[in-house]
Amino acid sequence: QVHLVQSGAEVKKPGASVKVSCRVSGYSFSDYYIHWVRQAPGQGLEWMGWMNPKTGGRSDSGDFQGRVTMTRDTSISVVHLEMSSLTSDDTAVYYCARGGGACTNGVCYDYWGQGTLVIVSS
């Protein structure tokens, strides 16, 4: 069974950084891209970026002014999302999601992590 399990909730002060982890299991880590999506309280879904676990290649939406870094640890099948210079606008649930194989370009998310709540507050 495919599982994406994320790290626990975080509370951070403005200006700090946060690192969210996504551990995958039940399939070959290198075979599917991981995308990150966030959702502010009561709001819609915002696509953040993707990572290719096989090569380490990545791209973000460009809306984060270079504050987002995506990395991976292939030895333990984990992808990380790190965001710096946090503001209250970054308060959201952060999801990792697997780019599914069924859709033509792999950009449809067939499995999701449970979400990680990040609260930014002074």
Added chain:
Amino acid sequence: DIQMTQSPSSLSASVGDRVTITCRASQSIRNYLNWYRQEPGKAPDLLIYGASSLQTGVPSKFSGSGFGTDFTLTISGLQPGDFATYFCQQSYSAPYTFGQGTKLEIK
């Protein structure tokens, strides 16, 4: 960036009803359109990809159609578990933007 606009933003319906949700893209996205359902406090679930292809395990009461800029999601025989929020997403070009969501509520 491609803007995705869903309508309506909210919708009231009864168990057993058939409903349709619309999603419009600001430019042609061919058939690169996904639909998700999200229940409160949970991650979204993929329902439809490629505008009309049903994700494995999703019941055939869900159907999608459209090409270019206009798309629809139709849900027939509404059951209590269907009352949730639905999002469309374009997968044509990054950033892979979502619609603002349609909240389906019980009448």
